[in-house]
Amino acid sequence: MKQTSLLCSRIGYTFNDFNLLNLALTHRSVSGQTNNERLEFLGDSVLNLIIGGELFTKFPQGKEGQLSRLRASLVRGETLAQIGGEFGLGEFLILGPGEHKSGGARRESTLADAVEAIIGAIFCESGYNEARKVVLRWFDSRIQALTLNDTVKDNKTRLQEILQHLKMGLPEYRILSVSGSSHQQVFQIECAITGVEERFAGSGLSRRQAEQQAAGFALASLSVKYKSAAN
């Protein structure tokens, strides 16, 4: 219990119901029934609204697409896992024995899911406004640092827009291979564009990363062929 109250002080919210916090910390490897997946489902929506609402207010000139991209950068797993890391959340996670041994407490997705579950648990216990206060403190410096200029479109978005502009087909991404150990998998992705013979292969530690790299190569190639469109 001492440990749990330490975590409460780090996240800046004291649970009345410690069982609820424990549930938020319980990975599905412990039990198929009693785990944090439901709270994660809830917390994901709570977080999206909190961050979306904040960006809506902070950037009255921001267009919908810009707000979406800014939000995506804040609520993605990588950022949530960082926040979990700042709480030292790994040492509080309740994992099944296999998951524990295989390093689950340091896994990005596990940390991110638990952060969302904690948000869901706060919302359950104290409602939207209280959850909002707590979560905005976690994100404060990250939100302060954002500007609308940060909404540079990512490679996949830019590629898609350019292809639409050129009236070409949508790019397709296909996994070529997945290699490496289960905690450090490397994805090889191929991007194919109808009507373009060349294929563009990217690699990365996530599917998303590999796709972005592949899209980047496709953009570079298109920008040579269709100068005006891709620049």
Add this chain to the structure above:
Amino acid sequence: MKQTSLLCSRIGYTFNDFNLLNLALTHRSVSGQTNNERLEFLGDSVLNLIIGGELFTKFPQGKEGQLSRLRASLVRGETLAQIGGEFGLGEFLILGPGEHKSGGARRESTLADAVEAIIGAIFCESGYNEARKVVLRWFDSRIQALTLNDTVKDNKTRLQEILQHLKMGLPEYRILSVSGSSHQQVFQIECAITGVEERFAGSGLSRRQAEQQAAGFALASLSVKYKSAAN
């Protein structure tokens, strides 16, 4: 103004700021700057949380995947457009002249977007709890009618799970053609599975519909080849 107050009585919420309601009703065809896209961005998140929270409470035994599927059925464009239709929302929409002529007031996506924007506007003006009360009244009978048995997995989900079970590659969906007028487009989609020579073509009035049909054909074929897995 009379008209707008009629709409307020239909949606069950009276705006203090009629400009905010007007903004929610303003399609982007009117202006690139002053339109309902920002409110729609916000309202989408508000709606997701309201419905997600309600399902979380209503189905304490529901698993995360079931809650997600139930929510998706409630918040999808088709359902939102129905709700807009119940308000007679089409006649209140503020559209650019071209959009008006081409029947934008009856377009599913336009109605659905405006419903989300109205939710965003209520949230802006009166906060989460008030928005929740209003929106739950709209969805009341639909939510009452749901059971966990409704969470039959859709074809695409089932196909993906079966392929994973069989350790086969993920299915890929490719648009073969889009035909028809811009308000009644028909999509032809092909589903390809690595290692399976046969291709499965589906068609429908949306990409999603066509993909679901294609996945259904793939499931039917796989269930012949791999009886135990697909049933």
